Amino acid sequence: MASVMALPAQAHKVVVSAYAEDTYIEGEIGFSSGDMAVDTVVEVFDMDGNKLGETKTDEDGVFQYTPKQAIALEFRANLGQGHIATYQMEVDELPDIFSSDDVKAENKPNDKIVASTTTAEATASPTAGTAVDPALLQALISQGVQSELKAFKSDIASAVRREVKPLYKEVAAYKEKNDMQSILGGVGYIFGLFGVGFYLVARRKQTNSNN
Numbered sequence: 001m002a003s004v005m006a007l008p009a010q011a012h013k014v015v016v017s018a019y020a021e022d023t024y025i026e027g028e029i030g031f032s033s034g035d036m037a038v039d040t041v042v043e044v045f046d047m048d049g050n051k052l053g054e055t056k057t058d059e060d061g062v063f064q065y066t067p068k069q070a071i072a073l074e075f076r077a078n079l080g081q082g083h084i085a086t087y088q089m090e091v092d093e094l095p096d097i098f099s100s101d102d103v104k105a106e107n108k109p110n111d112k113i114v115a116s117t118t119t120a121e122a123t124a125s126p127t128a129g130t131a132v133d134p135a136l137l138q139a140l141i142s143q144g145v146q147s148e149l150k151a152f153k154s155d156i157a158s159a160v161r162r163e164v165k166p167l168y169k170e171v172a173a174y175k176e177k178n179d180m181q182s183i184l185g186g187v188g189y190i191f192g193l194f195g196v197g198f199y200l201v202a203r204r205k206q207t208n209s210n211n
Contacts (some may be wrong), residue, residue, distance in 0.1 A: 016076040018075055020095040024066040029057055029085045030076055036061025037085065042077045047088075072096040 018027030032038040040057045044065055052073070057063045067073060069093055077085040 013030075014079065014083050014085045016075070016077075016087045018087050018089055020093060021064075023095050023097050024064050025074060025089065025095065027063050027065075027087065028061050029063065030061045031081070031083075037077060037079050040077050040079060042075055042085075043075060045074045047072050047074065067094055067097075070094060 013032045014029070015032055015180055016027065016029045018025055020026075024122070027042070029040060029042070037057050038061060040058055040061075040063070042057060042063045043054045044052045046052060052068070053065070054061045055065045057077075063075075065075070072091055073089045073094075075085075075089070076089045079085055
C-alpha cells in the first residue's frame with residue numbers, strides 16, 4: 001500500500017540538514033511546524049546536476065547515504081505542494097573515509113624514521129645511564145599521543161554529533177517562526193515597557209517633591 005505523507009494545513013518552510021556520521025551521511029527533512037517528511041525519496045546529485053543515487057527517509061524523516069567519491073553533493077527531495085528540500089554538502093563536510101588512506105600514508109614514513117632512530121639509539125647506547133635525546137623523546141611522545149587521539153577520534157566525533165543533532169531542527173524551526181519582524185516587534189515591546197516604567201517613576205518623584 002502506498003504511503004502518503006500528511007502535509008501541514010498551513011504553509012510552512014522546509015527544514016533540512018545533513019552531517020557526516022561515521023562512514024556515511026545522515027540527514028533530516030521536515031517542516032518548521034515540527035512535522036517530518038516521512039517515507040520521502042531523497043535524490044543525490046553532484047554540483048553539475050548529475051544524479052549519483054537516491055535514498056529514502058524513515059518514519060522520523062531521517063535519511064542515510066554513503067558517498068562513493070570525494071565530491072560536493074546536493075540532496076534534493078520533492079515534498080509536494082511546491083515544497084522542495086535541497087541541501088548542499090561540501091567536500092570538507094564528508095565522512096573521513098576518503099582521507100584515512102592518505103593520513104596513513106603520510107604517517108608511515110614518520111613511523112619508519114622514529115623506529116629506525118630508536119633502533120640506532122638503542123644499539124649505540126646500550127647502557128641504562130645514557131642520556132636520552134630530547135628530540136627523540138619528544139617525537140616518541142608525540143607519536144604516542146597521536147595514536148591515542150586517533151583511537152578515540154571517531155568516538156568523540158560521534159558523541160558530539162549525537163549531542164548536537166537535536167539542535168539542528170530546533171534552531172531551524174526557531175528561525176522560521178521568529179523572523180526579524182517578530183524579533184523587532186518584541187524588542188519594541190520591551191522598550192515600551194521600560195518607557196512606561198520610567199514615566200511612572202518620574203511622576204512619583206515629581207509628586208513627592210511637590211509634597
